[in-house]
Amino acid sequence: MATTVKLNKKAKEKLDRLQAKIFLSSSKNLSKQELLEKIIELSTEEKEKLLAKLEPEIKFPLKKKEIETIMSSSKDWGVKTKEEDIDKILYGE
DSSP, X not given: OOOOOOOOHXXXXXXXXXXXXXXXXXXXXXXXXXXXXXXXHHHHHTHHHHHHHHOTTSOSSOOHHHHHHHHHTOOOOSOOOOHHHHHHHHHOO
């Protein structure tokens, strides 16, 4: 099932250029759909790079002091939970 994706003009131009560069370097003519599927596949394999691109103010990996600051801000609510319970709450059964 195909889904329509709307891109702004700048993003469409970048996609067109990438599509052309791939064709020139490999002689493989990928459709925009195939190209987007490959980009999605790559982004799931390289999620740290994607996150860094999405949130440029956060540097990965975090420094030890930053991790300690985050961990020290957590509070014990007095409720015992298991990882499985948390997974069920977050992702469903």
